[in-house]
Amino acid sequence: MHGRKMPATLRFMLASRRSELLGLEDLARTCELVTRISQLVHALQKERGYSNIYLSGNAPHQRQQLDVLSLEAEALEREVRLDLDRIDLDAVSSADKTRLFTRIAYALHSLDELPALRRRIREHAISMQDATATLVRLIGGLLSVVFEAADTAADPDITRCLVALFNFMQGKELAGQERALGVVGFASGYFRADMLERLEHLLEGQERCFATFSRFASPAAQALWQALCASETNINACRLRDIARRTSPGAAVEPQLCELWFELHTHRIDAMKQVETRLEQDLLQQCRYSIERIRKDLQSHRKLLDGIADMHAAAEQAKLFSVQASDLDAPPPDGMTAMVARSTLELLLTQSVRLQGLNEELREARQALDERKQVERAKQQLMRQQGFSEGEAYSWLRQAAMNQGLRLEEVAQRLLALAQPAERAPARTLGHRSRH
Amino acid sequence: MHGRKMPATLRFMLASRRSELLGLEDLARTCELVTRISQLVHALQKERGYSNIYLSGNAPHQRQQLDVLSLEAEALEREVRLDLDRIDLDAVSSADKTRLFTRIAYALHSLDELPALRRRIREHAISMQDATATLVRLIGGLLSVVFEAADTAADPDITRCLVALFNFMQGKELAGQERALGVVGFASGYFRADMLERLEHLLEGQERCFATFSRFASPAAQALWQALCASETNINACRLRDIARRTSPGAAVEPQLCELWFELHTHRIDAMKQVETRLEQDLLQQCRYSIERIRKDLQSHRKLLDGIADMHAAAEQAKLFSVQASDLDAPPPDGMTAMVARSTLELLLTQSVRLQGLNEELREARQALDERKQVERAKQQLMRQQGFSEGEAYSWLRQAAMNQGLRLEEVAQRLLALAQPAERAPARTLGHRSRH
Structure with a gap:
């Protein structure tokens, strides 16, 4: 631009594209955070399942294994926290972070509860149900960060990746809850009616999530998912689920099935993690593509605008040599x-x-x-x-x-729609409302 | 905060509120721009109507009056441009300006055409229809900036004000188009069938816009609007509209009705401007209320968080005195x-x-x-x-x-909904798309 001032039209066109690029770069950082959260969620899911095994029995090797899982989750939590520390909160200058930051704060607050929870589990000072419920809530908080990221992304390609990833994570979380529920059921030898109802509920939820995932995932991720569905592990997990369905107070099974259930479903969920990893790669790759595309775009845009600005300057220069009373009388x-x-x-x-x-x-x-x-x-x-x-x-x-x-x-x-009043409420008088 | 570091949870909570406040302050500036645009649109509407009168006749007093209207519009355009110059385009750091800035660039580009258009009007080198069409497009560009502002505002109270204002401006613009159409019709003594169809179209559009305005406007603005609807001016404007409807090639009226039509509808539109001014005041007042509310909120929030941070620090301090192997064994x-x-x-x-x-x-x-x-x-x-x-x-x-x-x-x-395919398109392979 050789230091001269661009016409306002061109300046706003350029600023619009730059705003797009900056938003995209910011979104890419959020996506990286999302992939780290997905790692942490996976570790917490495993810890949750094994916590129930630990709470159901009390063998020394279980305590050791549980500690390993806890330490893994702790390491991943530290990475998420480091990522969050890197966000320059003072540099935020617009309204679009309001919701995401509140979700992050909520997730962090839940993570703060983890040490106390782990202690109570080791002291057998909490029931399986309560431990599960706390971890379900905690993981739900982390997932809602991913949801918010998907809901506020401004690039459709990246949004599609995030929608696929969020739904897959949500489906996998329901699979994790199914694993935890199964441990409780098999540990007591049978599934109560309410537990069986919950089991069906979890299965339907998984179906719904994976259907949405399939609509938005890349062909590669879909192929991995199809392979998983047809795998031996999945078929065996389904069989054990059928056994669970047939249990009752009068038809209890060996509590040892508990560890088999955990193992099979852990295999299933670990295989899901591979699909999830593929989705994460898709997401980060899409971020790179989108940024690269818009950077090139911005560059050629800038060149074009520079050219136009040069023409504009030349035209203005020419005008100077023909004295005009006002723009109204200027030449054509x-x-x-x-x-x-x-x-x-x-x-x-x-x-x-x-x-x-x-x-x-x-x-x-x-x-x-x-x-x-x-x-x-x-x-x-x-x-x-x-x-x-x-x-x-x-x-x-x-x-x-x-x-x-x-x-x-x-x-x-x-x-x-039925519940909405036919006529909307009349406008409220200004300033006479309180929302806090 | 006495210089020490707040826990991450609290930092994100605070950043979320601050993001909200910054977004609101930015929105308030956009709203000020919107009110200036509304002034400019009003002046351009008047200039458009009078341009048609000028193009239909050629009396010297008409040229003088037209120049006055053009100068008024030019002065208001300068104010809008000054407002736009004040936006620090380099400070924009997120994606949420992409659309607004493109709309602004489009509006600016249309405004750049004005001097040439004014010249052609004065030289009678353009037809009434073409002059009207150009100005309709230009005003449409300005209105789309207001639309975008309404569509991207993140505060519901302000959004309601903007929706009311946008719909009123749009309705008033259709009233302005009706005025311009009437001038063309009366100037030629009668309205062709296509012009009458257009007239009905413009009336229905006005009805729809004013209905939406009524749903979202403050009681004060609604009362002003009701008074306008019942006013002598409006009733007379309606009467002249009925006369227009009864004209035909075989039943022409005096071309002098042209100036009466212009005068009556100008009164009507000027009265609308008063409602619009009320809506602008409502909007700016709501911005002040919302900002004040959130500022107070942020302040008390900050105090609370400081208090919590102090408690947190004290608790951390206490922990230091009890040596712990790891968090897993920490005391309850x-x-x-x-x-x-x-x-x-x-x-x-x-x-x-x-x-x-x-x-x-x-x-x-x-x-x-x-x-x-x-x-x-x-x-x-x-x-x-x-x-x-x-x-x-x-x-x-x-x-x-x-x-x-x-x-x-x-x-x-x-x-x-009918036109949408039952199944959505399958996900596209990553990176193999082009959109430019």
């Missing part, structure tokens, strides 16, 4: 000015159409997340209005979906 | 640590619930904008697939809405 634009205007307009239209396209793609990818939220909201509404338990609310939705031949998400959407 | 948390954890969690939950509420409110307010986009998309789909003109597409939608007893927006939504 010469060829150069017209060319400047045309080139600028062309670039502007290309960019506008591109942004419009991006927005539609984003909307589509985020819809998968919205649907998720809607099912949750519909469930909560049923629990509130009908006094249903969470399981009952979910069964109700599922039954309604089957009866009406709709997807679960569609039933949820209709239910929520 | 004492009363102070537990209190720290509880206070932190309480704050976190409050903030999470608050953000969730904000998000739902935002979703609701933005829906009014989404619906607008959907009607546009549905129209374009009909034009593309059925070969309809814009007017035909709109009539089709309106008829379908009447037949089915639905709102226009609902018909649009269903039409678009």
Whole structure:
């Protein structure tokens, strides 16, 4: 730009592209954090499952193995914390971090509880159910960071990767909860009715998550997933699940099945981790692609704008030599000015159409997340209005979906639409509201 | 904070609130820009109407009056440009400006065309229709900046104000187009069939915009609007509109009605400007309220967090005096640590619930904008697939809405849903796409 001032139109065009690039670079850092969180979640899932084994028996080798798992999780937690320390919180200058940071704070707060929880587990001062519940909540907090990252990403390709990864992580977490539940069930020799209901609930949840994952994952990740589904491990895990379904107070099985269940499902979940690793690689690769693309774009954009600015300057120069009373009486634009205007307009239209396209793609990818939220909201509404338990609310939705031949998400959407008042509330008087 | 380091949880909580405040302060600046744009749009609307009068006749006093209007618009344009110059484009550090800046660049580019357009009008080197079309496009570009501001605002109260203002501005712009159309019609003594169709189209558009405005405006603004609707000016403007409807090649009226029409509708639009001014005041007041609220909030939040950090430091200090092998064997948390954890969690939950509420409110307010986009998309789909003109597409939608007893927006939504493939497209292979 040789130090002279660019016309305002061009400056804003350039700033728009730069804003896009900066946002993308920032998103790439969030994605790296997401992959570290995924490692930590995996370790915590394993620790959760083994904690139940430890709580059910009390052999010395179990304590040793549990300590190994805890130390692994601790090491990964330190990496996540280091990553978070690297974020320059003072440099944040816009509203788009509000939600993500609150989710991170919540996840960190839950992580702070870990040492005390581990102690209570080792002292057998907590039940399997309570230990599981605490770790489910903790992992849920970490997953919600991933959800938020997916929900606020501004690049559709990266959003698709994040939606695939989030849904896979969520499905894997439900598989982890299934593992923990199975340990509790087999340890006591049989599954109570409420545990069996919970088991079905966890299976359906997995199905839903993996279906969404499949819609958004790369072919490579999908192929890995298909292979896993057809694997010996998965088939054996399914068989043991069938055994679990047939247990009852009158038909108990050997508590030793507990360790077999844990082993098989750990194999299954470890295989899932491979798919997850593929998804993480896809995500980071997509970040690199997107950044590279937009950097090149910005570069050629800058060159074009420089060229236009040069033409503009030449045209302005020419004007100086013809004295004019006012712009109203200025001569008709010469060829150069017209060319400047045309080139600028062309670039502007290309960019506008591109942004419009991006927005539609984003909307589509985020819809998968919205649907998720809607099912949750519909469930909560049923629990509130009908006094249903969470399981009952979910069964109700599922039954309604089957009866009406709709997807679960569609039933949820209709239910929520019904509850909305026909007319929206009138505007509130300004400033007379409090939200805190 | 006395220079010591806050625990990570608290730092992220604070950063989240600060991000919210910074975003709000930035939004307030955008809102000020929006109010200046609204002034400029008003002046350009008047200039557009009078340009048609000038182009239809050629009396000297018309040229003088037109020059006055042009100079007024020029002065307001300079203010908008000054406002834009004040934006520090280099300080932008996130993706959320990408769309707004592109819209601004487009608006600026259109404004660059103004001097040439004004010259051609004065030289009678452009038809009324073409002059109107150019100014409609230019004002449309300015309005799209307001739309984008409304669509990206992160505070629901401010979003509601912006949705009300945008819809009012859009309705007023259609009223301005009606004024310009009427000048063309009366100047030639009668309205052709296509002009009458356009007139009805403009009236329906106004109705729709003002209905949305009413849903989101403050009671004060609504009262002003009701008064305007019942005013003598409005009733007389309606009467003249009825006269326009009865004209035809065989039933022409005096071309002098042209100036009366312009005068009456200018009164009507000037009265609208008063409502708009009220909406602008509401908007800026809401910005001040929201910022004040969040500043106070941040302050008390900071104090609370400082208190928690102090407790935390004291608890850490206490730990130092009891030598521990590892966290796994650390003593159970004492009363102070537990209190720290509880206070932190309480704050976190409050903030999470608050953000969730904000998000739902935002979703609701933005829906009014989404619906607008959907009607546009549905129209374009009909034009593309059925070969309809814009007017035909709109009539089709309106008829379908009447037949089915639905709102226009609902018909649009269903039409678009029908066109979507039952299964979404499979994920594309990474990196093999180009979008430019």
